[in-house]
Amino acid sequence: MNKKWLGVGFLLLALGNGIYLHSNQNKALLAEEELHSSLDVEVEMKEDLMLYGINVNELDIVEGVVGKNATLSTILAPFNIPYQIIDEIAKKSKDIFDVRKIALNKKFTVLTPKDSSKAQFFIYEPNPAEYVVFKLDDVEVYKEEKPVELRKIEIGGTISSNLYVNMTEVGITPDMVDQFADLYGWAVDFQRLQKGDKFKIVYEQKLVEDQIIGNGNIELAFFEHNGESYPAIPFEQDGEVNFFDQDGNSFKKAFLRDPLKFTRISSRYNLKRFHPVQKRYKAHLGTDYAAPTGTEIRSVGDGTVLEARYTSANGNYVKIKHNGTYTTQYLHMSKIASGMKPGSKIRQGQVIGFVGSTGLATGPHLCFRFWKNGKQEDWLQEKIPPSNPISKENKMAFDQVKMEKLNQLAAITFTETPEKLVATTKPGVKSSR
Numbered sequence: 001m002n003k004k005w006l007g008v009g010f011l012l013l014a015l016g017n018g019i020y021l022h023s024n025q026n027k028a029l030l031a032e033e034e035l036h037s038s039l040d041v042e043v044e045m046k047e048d049l050m051l052y053g054i055n056v057n058e059l060d061i062v063e064g065v066v067g068k069n070a071t072l073s074t075i076l077a078p079f080n081i082p083y084q085i086i087d088e089i090a091k092k093s094k095d096i097f098d099v100r101k102i103a104l105n106k107k108f109t110v111l112t113p114k115d116s117s118k119a120q121f122f123i124y125e126p127n128p129a130e131y132v133v134f135k136l137d138d139v140e141v142y143k144e145e146k147p148v149e150l151r152k153i154e155i156g157g158t159i160s161s162n163l164y165v166n167m168t169e170v171g172i173t174p175d176m177v178d179q180f181a182d183l184y185g186w187a188v189d190f191q192r193l194q195k196g197d198k199f200k201i202v203y204e205q206k207l208v209e210d211q212i213i214g215n216g217n218i219e220l221a222f223f224e225h226n227g228e229s230y231p232a233i234p235f236e237q238d239g240e241v242n243f244f245d246q247d248g249n250s251f252k253k254a255f256l257r258d259p260l261k262f263t264r265i266s267s268r269y270n271l272k273r274f275h276p277v278q279k280r281y282k283a284h285l286g287t288d289y290a291a292p293t294g295t296e297i298r299s300v301g302d303g304t305v306l307e308a309r310y311t312s313a314n315g316n317y318v319k320i321k322h323n324g325t326y327t328t329q330y331l332h333m334s335k336i337a338s339g340m341k342p343g344s345k346i347r348q349g350q351v352i353g354f355v356g357s358t359g360l361a362t363g364p365h366l367c368f369r370f371w372k373n374g375k376q377e378d379w380l381q382e383k384i385p386p387s388n389p390i391s392k393e394n395k396m397a398f399d400q401v402k403m404e405k406l407n408q409l410a411a412i413t414f415t416e417t418p419e420k421l422v423a424t425t426k427p428g429v430k431s432s433r
Contacts, residue, residue: 052109052123052131053144059111059120066106072099072122079110079119081136089134093141097124097132128213129206150216151205156414159197163190167199170415176203178261179218183232183243185257186384188225198224200412222409233405235398237390246406248390248398254322255300255384256348259330259368260289260355285376286331286369293334293364295355299346300328308340308352315358320346331367332359 048055066075073086090099102124111121122134132143157170167177180201181190200223204216221232221243232243232251243251303322310316316333318340334356346352357364370379390398 051111052121052133054111054121054133056111058114060114062110062112064108064110066102066104066108068104070102070104072102075102075108076110076119076122076136079112080117081119085136085139088139089136089141092139093132093134096141096143097126101126128211129208146208148213149207151207152202153205154200154202154408154412156198156200156222156412158414159193159199160195163193163199167201172201173212173215176201176215176218179203180221181258181261182256183218183221183251184223184230186253186386187230187245187251188223189380194226197226198222198414200409200414202408202412220405220408222412231406231409233398233402235390235394235401237388237394242387244390244398246402248395250387250389252387253384254387255326256298257300258289259297259300259328260291260295260366261298286329286367287379289355289366289368291355291364291366293354293356295364295366296351297330297333297353297355297366298349299352301326301348303328303346305340305342305344305346305352307342308336308344311359313360315361316353316356317359318352320352325373327371329369329371331369332356332361332365334358334364 049057051061062079064075072090073083076086093099103126107125109121109123110119111123112119118136120135120137122136123131124134125131128146129148130143130145132141134141155170155172157166157172159166163181164174164177167180168174172180180199184190200221201218202220203218205212206214206216218232220234223230223232231246233246234241235244245251299320301320301322303320305318306321306327307317307319314329314331316336317329317331318333318336319327319329321327330353332355333353336353337351340352355364355366361367368379370377370382372382
């Protein structure tokens with residue numbers, strides 16, 4: 001064969017082999033890329049599974065609730081944690097969470113490595129919003145809060161029986177009823193409501209894992225009593241947000257309307273009342289509030305404790321001087337709150353004791369007494385001066401806020417029964433109903 005063509009033949013063969021080898025290399029590379037791609041998918045699919053801020057991919061999870069008489073030691077005993085470690089954890093955690101306060105029916109979680117029978121983490125939930133992590137392998141303890149979702153609630157309702165019953169019927173919690181009663185306490189006599197009176201309220205609800213854990217403060221409110229409207233407009237003045245009526249007068253007073261959260265008045269100021277214990281007619285110079293034993297009693301205003309002691313007639317009582325004009329007294333307590341002694345400074349709303357029936361009392365109640373310029377007066381008839389109204393320089397800004405809030409109130413629908421409940425929200429904000 002001609003050497004020239006022989007050389008060409010070897011060249012073509014070499015080129016052919018080269019193309020073949022190159023093709024195989026491409027196939028190998030493509031196969032490798034596909035393998036890596038599939039591995040990437042597997043890696044992506046196996047994302048870190050987080051629980052209480054801990055990666056639990058390689059951990060077994062055991063959940064439970066605290067049983068009767070259970071302790072940290074008895075809970076962790078099945079998970080091979082030595083008593084010495086438990087004792088060390090109990091001592092180290094005192095400033096963060098006292099393990100002696102582990103309570104019945106509270107949730108706990110134990111995390112154990114898949115290749116071990118010895119627990120690595122113990123997580124305890126003292127309440128729905130918090131959890132305590134006990135890292136068992138190197139004895140570390142810390143507390144964390146769960147993410148809180150805020151949900152705007154706007155509800156309107158109609159009075160058919162009383163404020164407490166009708167507000168709770170439409171889903172408003174008792175603490176919000178208390179806030180509402182405090183806000184309107186000096187504007188409306190809740191003991192004398194009429195059927196057909198109406199209310200509206202706007203506030204934020206706090207949720208953790210879709211469970212309601214509490215509420216924020218009232219943001220906007222409305223009450224209609226005997227055909228007269230009482231919108232409560234929030235406005236910041238002098239660095240403080242307070243509520244004002246449409247004319248710019250403040251709802252806030254120097255005193256809370258009631259020393260107990262929303263409750264029932266069982267006996268009023270009466271100069272000729274028949275005394276239920278002494279069985280004779282005797283002036284009753286106080287206002288009685290019926291409430292269960294142990295109900296918190298709060299000071300209606302800032303002041304200084306004059307007396308905090310026991311007498312045979314008054315039982316356990318606290319007397320507070322608010323200023324040169326006003327003094328109040330709280331009788332028949334089951335117990336006086338700690339820290340109450342002559343000279344102690346008291347803030348409005350501070351708990352000073354608890355309802356009871358000590359002294360001359362037939363049942364649990366609070367007898368509340370009120371002095372003005374040294375003379376006992378009828379608390380329910382007293383006209384307490386309000387805080388400062390909207391100032392002239394803030395009037396234009398207040399009028400603008402007022403129009404916005406009145407429009408917001410107008411959009412809230414009244415409802416008469418739980419089945420017809422209407423809770424509206426602004427776009428993009430979840431509603432509780």
